[in-house]
Amino acid sequence: MSNDYRRIAKDGIWDNNIVFAQALALCPLLAVTGTASNGLGMGLASTAVMIASGLLISLFRGIITPQVRIPVFVLIIAVLVTLVDLSMNAWVHDLHKVLGLFIPLIVTNCAILGRAESYASRNRILPSLFDGLMMGLGFTLALVLLGAAREILGSGTLFADAALLLGSWAAFLELELIPDYKGFLLIILPPGGFLVLGFLLAGKRLLDRLFGQRRAALASAEATASSRS
Amino acid sequence: MIEEQPVAGPYTHARTSIGRTMGLVLLALLPATLYGLYLFGWPAIFLFGTTILAALIFEAGSLRLAGKRVRPFLLDGSALLTGWLLAMTLPPWAPWWIGVVGAFLAIVIGKQVFGGIGQNLFNPAMVARVALLISFPLEMTLFHAPVPLFSAQAPGFLDSLAITFGQSDQLDAVSSATTLDHLKTELGRGVALETASGGVGSLSQLTLGEASGSLGETSALLLLLGGLFLIHKRIITWHIPLAMLGSLALLATIFHLIDPQSYVGPLTHLLSGAAILGAFFIATDLVTSPVSIRGQLLFGAGVGLLVYAIRTWAGYPEGVAFAVMLMNACTPLIDHYLKPRIYGRDRKGEPLTYADEGGEV
Numbered sequence: 001m002s003n004d005y006r007r008i009a010k011d012g013i014w015d016n017n018i019v020f021a022q023a024l025a026l027c028p029l030l031a032v033t034g035t036a037s038n039g040l041g042m043g044l045a046s047t048a049v050m051i052a053s054g055l056l057i058s059l060f061r062g063i064i065t066p067q068v069r070i071p072v073f074v075l076i077i078a079v080l081v082t083l084v085d086l087s088m089n090a091w092v093h094d095l096h097k098v099l100g101l102f103i104p105l106i107v108t109n110c111a112i113l114g115r116a117e118s119y120a121s122r123n124r125i126l127p128s129l130f131d132g133l134m135m136g137l138g139f140t141l142a143l144v145l146l147g148a149a150r151e152i153l154g155s156g157t158l159f160a161d162a163a164l165l166l167g168s169w170a171a172f173l174e175l176e177l178i179p180d181y182k183g184f185l186l187i188i189l190p191p192g193g194f195l196v197l198g199f200l201l202a203g204k205r206l207l208d209r210l211f212g213q214r215r216a217a218l219a220s221a222e223a224t225a226s227s228r229s
Numbered sequence: 230m231i232e233e234q235p236v237a238g239p240y241t242h243a244r245t246s247i248g249r250t251m252g253l254v255l256l257a258l259l260p261a262t263l264y265g266l267y268l269f270g271w272p273a274i275f276l277f278g279t280t281i282l283a284a285l286i287f288e289a290g291s292l293r294l295a296g297k298r299v300r301p302f303l304l305d306g307s308a309l310l311t312g313w314l315l316a317m318t319l320p321p322w323a324p325w326w327i328g329v330v331g332a333f334l335a336i337v338i339g340k341q342v343f344g345g346i347g348q349n350l351f352n353p354a355m356v357a358r359v360a361l362l363i364s365f366p367l368e369m370t371l372f373h374a375p376v377p378l379f380s381a382q383a384p385g386f387l388d389s390l391a392i393t394f395g396q397s398d399q400l401d402a403v404s405s406a407t408t409l410d411h412l413k414t415e416l417g418r419g420v421a422l423e424t425a426s427g428g429v430g431s432l433s434q435l436t437l438g439e440a441s442g443s444l445g446e447t448s449a450l451l452l453l454l455g456g457l458f459l460i461h462k463r464i465i466t467w468h469i470p471l472a473m474l475g476s477l478a479l480l481a482t483i484f485h486l487i488d489p490q491s492y493v494g495p496l497t498h499l500l501s502g503a504a505i506l507g508a509f510f511i512a513t514d515l516v517t518s519p520v521s522i523r524g525q526l527l528f529g530a531g532v533g534l535l536v537y538a539i540r541t542w543a544g545y546p547e548g549v550a551f552a553v554m555l556m557n558a559c560t561p562l563i564d565h566y567l568k569p570r571i572y573g574r575d576r577k578g579e580p581l582t583y584a585d586e587g588g589e590v
Contacts, residue, residue, distance in 0.1 A: 186364040195338060
C-alpha cells in the first residue's frame with residue numbers, strides 16, 4: 001500500500017508532472033510566472049482546489065452517472081474555486097490583486113478536470129486526496145521553478161513581494177540577486193515564458209536521461225556482481 | 230536497402246557549398262562593414278569583435294551539447310555570418326553585453342534550438358535584433374553621429390574600451406537621432422516635412438553613410454554594390470530585393486504625392502535605415518525565404534509593404550527586422566501555395582495529357 005502512495009507521489013511531482021510531462025495548464029503557467037512569489041501563490045491556490053475536488057469527486061463517484069459527470073465535475077470545481085477566490089480576496093488581498101483574473105480562471109484549468117476524470121472518479125477517497133495533493137505540489141513546483149528562472153533573468157530578484165503572500169516573516173526570502181540590474185524585459189513578457197518553459201522541459205528530459213543511464217549502469221553492475229558470486 | 234550504382238551522366242559540378250556561399254556573402258558585406266567600422270571608430274570595432282566571438286562560442290557550445298561534430302559546422306561560416314549581420318544591426322557604441330546577449334539569442338534560441346543550420350524558421354540575426362530591441366529599448370536606440378577613426382573627435386583606444394566594456398557616462402555628449410527616428414518624432418509632433426528634414430542627413434550623406442545609425446545602416450552605396458555582387462555571383466536572385474525595394478518605393482511615392490508635407494519621399498525611405506541591408510542580405514536568407522520565384526516576389530513585396538507600414542504608422546521608427554520576421558513566418562504558407570509547376574505536370578500536379586496519347590489537345 002505504501003508503495004502505491006509512493007507511486008502517486010512520484011507521478012505527481014516528477015514522472016507525470018502536470019506541466020513537465022502532461023503539458024497541461026499552460027495558460028495560467030505562462031501568465032502568472034513573472035515572479036516566483038506569484039507562481040507560488042497560484043500553485044498553492046490550485047493545489048487547494050485539486051485536493052478538495054479530489055476529495056469531493058471521489059466521495060460522490062458512486063452516484064455520479066457517466067452521462068452527467070463532466071457538468072458535475074465542473075460545478076464542483078467552480079464552487080471550490082469561488083471559495084478559494086473569496087478567501088484569498090479576504091486574507092491575502094495584495095496577492096489576490098496581483099493574480100487577479102487568474103484565480104477565477106482556475107475553473108478552466110484543464111489539469112484539475114483531468115485529474116477528476118482520470119483519477120478521482122475511479123479511486124477511493126484517500127488515494128484521490130493524496131493524488132490531488134501531489135499533482136498540486138508538482139504544479140506548484142513547476143510554477144515556482146519557472147517563476148524563479150524568469151524573475152532572476154528578467155529582473156534580477158528572487159521571491160520579490162513574498163511578504164505579500166506569506167506574511168511579513170517571509171521578507172527574508174526576498175533577494176535582490178543582481179544589484180543594478182537593468183532588467184531583461186523579454187523574459188518577463190509572455191514570449192519569455194515560452195522560451196524559459198522550453199529550456200526547463202529540455203532540462204527535465206536531460207535529467208531523466210541521466211538518471212536512466214545511472215540506473216541502467218547500477219542494474220548491470222549488480223547483475224554482473226550477482227552472476228560472479 | 231538497395232545500393233544504387235551512380236550513373237555516369239553528363240553532369241557538371243556547381244561547386245556550391247555552405248562554406249562558399251557564406252564566404253561570398255561575407256565578402257560582399259566587407260566593404261560596407263569596413264567603412265562602418267572606420268566611421269564609428271574603436272567602440273564599433275570592439276562591439277563587432279565581441280559579437281562575432283560570442284556567436285562562434287555559442288555555436289560551438291550548442292553543437293557540442295547536441296552531440297554534433299563541432300569543427301565542420303563551426304567552420305562553414307554560418308555562425309560567423311549571423312554574428313556579423315547581428316553586429317551590423319546594433320548601435321555601434323552599444324555596450325559589450327548587448328552583443329553577447331544578442332549572439333545567444335541569435336545562435337541558441339534563433340537557430341540551434343530549431344536543429345541548427347537550415348532548420349530555423351526565422352532569420353537568427355533578426356530574432357536577436359527584435360528581442361534586444363524589446364528588452365533593452367534604451368541601449369538599442371542610443372545612436373551616435375559618426376566620428377571617423379583617427380579624427381579629432383574620435384575617442385582613443387582606451388576611452389573606447391571604457392565605452393564598450395565599462396560604465397561610461399560620456400555617451401550623452403555625442404548621441405544623435407537616426408534619420409528615420411528624427412523624421413518620425415518631428416512628423417508626430419505635426420511639424421511639416423520640409424522643416425523636419427532640416428535636422429537630418431541629406432540624401433548624399435545617406436548614400437555615402439555619413440549619418441548616424443547602426444553599423445550596417447550607413448553606406449547605402451557600398452551595401453548596394455555588395456548586393457549586386459551577390460546577384461552577379463548567383464548567391465541570391467534579384468527577385469526578393471527588387472520586390473522589396475520596389476514595393477517600398479512605390480508606397481512611399483504614392484503617399485508622398487498625396488500629401489508631401491506628412492509622408493517621407495521614396496529616396497529617403499530607400500537610402501535610410503536598414504532598407505538596402507535588409508533587401509540584399511537579410512530578406513534573401515536562403516533558409517527563411519520561399520523557394521519558388523513567384524513566392525520570392527510575393528515575399529519581397531510583403532516585406533516592403535510591412536516596412537513601409539511600420540515606419541509610417543507603427544510605434545517604431547524602423548521596421549525591417551519586424552517585417553522580415555513576419556514574412557519569415559509566412560514562408561511555409563507561401564511555399565505551400567506557390568509551388569513551381571513540376572515538369573510534365575500541370576499546376577495541380579496532374580500529368581499533362583498529349584494528343585498523340587489519345588488525350589485532348
